[in-house]
Amino acid sequence: MVAAPSSGPARVVVHIGMGKTGTSSVQYLLAANRDVLTAHGVLFPRVPGRARHTRLGLAVKPDDELTRTPAWHRIGQPIPRRFRRRFRRKLLAEIAAAEAHTVLFSDEALWGLNEEALLRLRELVAEIGGRVRVVAYLRRQDDHLASLYQQEVKVGETRRIDEWVSLSGLAGHDYHARLSAWRDLFGPDELVVRRFERSAFVDGSLYADFLDAAGIDIAVPELAPAETRNPSLDAETIEFLRILNLHRVGEGAESWLINNLEVVERLRQHEPGETLTLPDATLDRVVERWQDSNRATARDFLGDPDGVLFREPRRHAATITEQRLDPARVDYFARLVGLSADVSASLRDIAARDSVR
Numbered sequence: 001m002v003a004a005p006s007s008g009p010a011r012v013v014v015h016i017g018m019g020k021t022g023t024s025s026v027q028y029l030l031a032a033n034r035d036v037l038t039a040h041g042v043l044f045p046r047v048p049g050r051a052r053h054t055r056l057g058l059a060v061k062p063d064d065e066l067t068r069t070p071a072w073h074r075i076g077q078p079i080p081r082r083f084r085r086r087f088r089r090k091l092l093a094e095i096a097a098a099e100a101h102t103v104l105f106s107d108e109a110l111w112g113l114n115e116e117a118l119l120r121l122r123e124l125v126a127e128i129g130g131r132v133r134v135v136a137y138l139r140r141q142d143d144h145l146a147s148l149y150q151q152e153v154k155v156g157e158t159r160r161i162d163e164w165v166s167l168s169g170l171a172g173h174d175y176h177a178r179l180s181a182w183r184d185l186f187g188p189d190e191l192v193v194r195r196f197e198r199s200a201f202v203d204g205s206l207y208a209d210f211l212d213a214a215g216i217d218i219a220v221p222e223l224a225p226a227e228t229r230n231p232s233l234d235a236e237t238i239e240f241l242r243i244l245n246l247h248r249v250g251e252g253a254e255s256w257l258i259n260n261l262e263v264v265e266r267l268r269q270h271e272p273g274e275t276l277t278l279p280d281a282t283l284d285r286v287v288e289r290w291q292d293s294n295r296a297t298a299r300d301f302l303g304d305p306d307g308v309l310f311r312e313p314r315r316h317a318a319t320i321t322e323q324r325l326d327p328a329r330v331d332y333f334a335r336l337v338g339l340s341a342d343v344s345a346s347l348r349d350i351a352a353r354d355s356v357r
Helices: 025-033 034-039 054-060 070-074 080-098 108-112 115-129 141-154 162-165 175-186 207-213 235-250 259-266 280-300 327-337 343-354
Strands: 011-015 102-106 133-139 190-195
Touching: 011 115, 011 207, 025 034, 025 102, 025 207, 054 070, 054 080, 054 108, 054 115, 080 115, 115 175, 115 235, 133 175, 133 207, 141 162, 141 235, 162 280, 175 190, 175 280, 190 207, 190 280, 235 259, 235 327, 235 343, 259 327, 327 343
Parallel strands: 011 102, 011 133, 133 190
Antiparallel strands: none
C-alpha cells in the first residue's frame, strides 16, 4: 500500500468551481504549464485527469450517485471500491514522487458534493497532508442560468430554456448554503471566495486572479497561453444542438448519456451571433429568490458589511430571448458537423414542428 510522503506537501489547494466561471480555461492553462508549476514547487497531478480532475470527484461520490453520473459511464463503470483504491494508490504515489510543497486540484463538480462526499474528500485530503485552501468563484445567478443551460444542452438536454428553468431546482445557486457546507463539513484552513466579475479580477485577468486566490506565486506572463475551452455558443447553434438531442432521443438514446463534445468542436467554425437568455422578468425573479442568500454570502464569506455580492450589472449586450431555428438553416449546421442527409431531414422536421410553438 502506498502511503503519503512522510514530509508531505505543505499545502493542498482545492478549486471547486463553481461551474461556468472559467474553470475549463483555468484547467487547460494549468495542464499546459505543468513544467512551470513544477519548477515553482506546485503539483497539478495527472492521476485525477489531464486538465479537469474529474476522477477526484468520482472517487468521493457515493455508489448510488456514480451510477447517475455520465462521467462514470464514460470511464467504463468500474467496480467503485476497486476504482477508489486504485485511484488513491496512484494519486499518493504521484504526490510522493513529485515532492512538491503545494498540490493543486480543480474540478467544478466538487461544488455540489453532498455531505457524504464532502466527508470522503476531507479524509482523502487529510491523508495527503498540509494546510488546505478551498477556492470558489461565484457568478450572478441570472447570468449563470443562460450559461448553465448551454452546458446542459451540450450534454443532452432536450427541453427549451423556459421549461428547463421552471423544472430545475438549481439548489447550487444558494451560495450561502453551499459555502457553509464546505466550511462546516469539509473544514478547510482557508476558504477563499471570489466574484466572477472582470472588474474584481486581479489586473483584470481571471488567470492572475486565480493564481492569487490559490496562493501561487507565478506571474501570468511566465505561463504559456492555452486554447480557450468550452466556448459559449450562440442561440441558433444551441437550438441546433437541442434539436439534435431530440433526434437522438427519438432514435433510442438516453438524454443524460449524450455527449456532444465532438459536435461542439466542429460548430466552433460557425461565426457566433447573439446568445440565448431568459426574459428580464424571469431573471428578476431569480435575483429576488436568492437575494437574502447573496447578502449573507457577501457578509460572511467576502467580508462585505454592505452585503453586496455582485457589483456588475446583468449582461444584456448581444443576447436574445427567442429560441428558434429556421428549418432552412438546419442543412448549414448539419454540413458543419458532418451529418447524413437522412439525419438532416429528421432535424428539419423537428425544427419545423418546434418553430410553430
